[in-house]
Amino acid sequence: MxxxxxxxxxxxxxxxxxxxxxxxxxxxxxxxxxxxxxxxxxxxxxHHHAWYERPAPCVTPQIIMDGMVELTFSVTRLLSKLNISHVICYGTLWGALRQGKILPWDNNVDFCLLKNEIEKVPYSTLQAEFKSQQIDLTYDHRHGDYIATRGPAQAIISVFYITIYDEVFKDGLEHRLMWFFQDKPVSFPARLIESPFNTAMFHGQQIPVPHDGIEILKYLYKDDWWLEKPPIGCRSPN
Incomplete structure (x- = not known):
C-alpha cells in the first residue's frame, strides 16, 4: 500500500x-x-516504382479489353452529358497517340479532369447517372480518384486541382498532405486539361485528348516519357 x-x-x-x-x-x-x-x-x-516496373500480363485477355473499350466510350458519353470537361491520359493517352487503341498490356483506362469540373455535379447524381449505364462509381478519398467499374473493366478518373499559379496538382488526401515530401509530385500546367479540347482517333472513334499532344506525358512520366514501357518481361509490339 x-x-x-x-x-x-x-x-x-x-x-x-x-x-x-x-x-x-x-x-x-x-x-x-x-x-x-x-x-x-x-x-x-x-510509390517509387512505376506500374510498368511491376510484374503484369503481357496481353490483357480479350474479354477484358473489349469491356475496357466499351467502358471508355460510356464514361466519356456520361461526362459529356453532364458537361464535365475531361480527357484521356496516362497509358490510355499513350495508346491512343501511338496505336489508336488501348495498349495490349493495359488493365484499365485513364481519364483526367479538373476538380472544379466534376464538382459541378453532386456525387449522388454522378453515381445515379453511371448506375443507369450499369457502371458502379466510387470515390477514393486517399488518391483523389473516381473508380468506374463495369464487369471486369475499370476506368480511373484522376482529379486535379488548380493552384494560384495556374499549375495543377493531383487531388486526394495523400497527395495534398504529402506533396511537399515527394521527390516528383504529379503536376503540370493547367492549360493542358482546360477545355475546349482537340480529339484523337481511339478504337475507331474520336475522343478528347489534352492540349499539345504528348506534352502532358512529359509531366506524368518525367524520367522516361518518350519510351514505350511494357511490363517486365514483355516485348513492345513495335
Whole structure:
C-alpha cells in the first residue's frame, strides 16, 4: 500500500508540473514524426516504382479489353452529358497517340479532369447517372480518384486541382498532405486539361485528348516519357 501511495503522489506531482501546453506540444510532435516517417516510406518504397516496373500480363485477355473499350466510350458519353470537361491520359493517352487503341498490356483506362469540373455535379447524381449505364462509381478519398467499374473493366478518373499559379496538382488526401515530401509530385500546367479540347482517333472513334499532344506525358512520366514501357518481361509490339 505504501508503494502504491508513493506512486500516486509521484504521478500527482508530475501531473501538476506538466501544463496542457506541454502535453499538446508533445502530442503534436509525436503525430508530426509519424507523418514524416509515413511520408518517407510512402514516397521511397511504396510509390517509387512505376506500374510498368511491376510484374503484369503481357496481353490483357480479350474479354477484358473489349469491356475496357466499351467502358471508355460510356464514361466519356456520361461526362459529356453532364458537361464535365475531361480527357484521356496516362497509358490510355499513350495508346491512343501511338496505336489508336488501348495498349495490349493495359488493365484499365485513364481519364483526367479538373476538380472544379466534376464538382459541378453532386456525387449522388454522378453515381445515379453511371448506375443507369450499369457502371458502379466510387470515390477514393486517399488518391483523389473516381473508380468506374463495369464487369471486369475499370476506368480511373484522376482529379486535379488548380493552384494560384495556374499549375495543377493531383487531388486526394495523400497527395495534398504529402506533396511537399515527394521527390516528383504529379503536376503540370493547367492549360493542358482546360477545355475546349482537340480529339484523337481511339478504337475507331474520336475522343478528347489534352492540349499539345504528348506534352502532358512529359509531366506524368518525367524520367522516361518518350519510351514505350511494357511490363517486365514483355516485348513492345513495335
Amino acid at each position: 505504501q508503494v502504491m501511495q508513493k506512486c500516486e503522489r509521484a504521478v500527482g506531482r508530475f501531473a501538476s508540473r506538466v501544463s496542457w501546453k506541454s502535453v499538446t506540444a508533445t502530442f503534436f510532435c509525436f503525430v508530426l514524426s509519424l507523418y514524416l516517417l509515413f511520408a518517407l516510406i510512402n514516397d521511397r518504397y511504396i
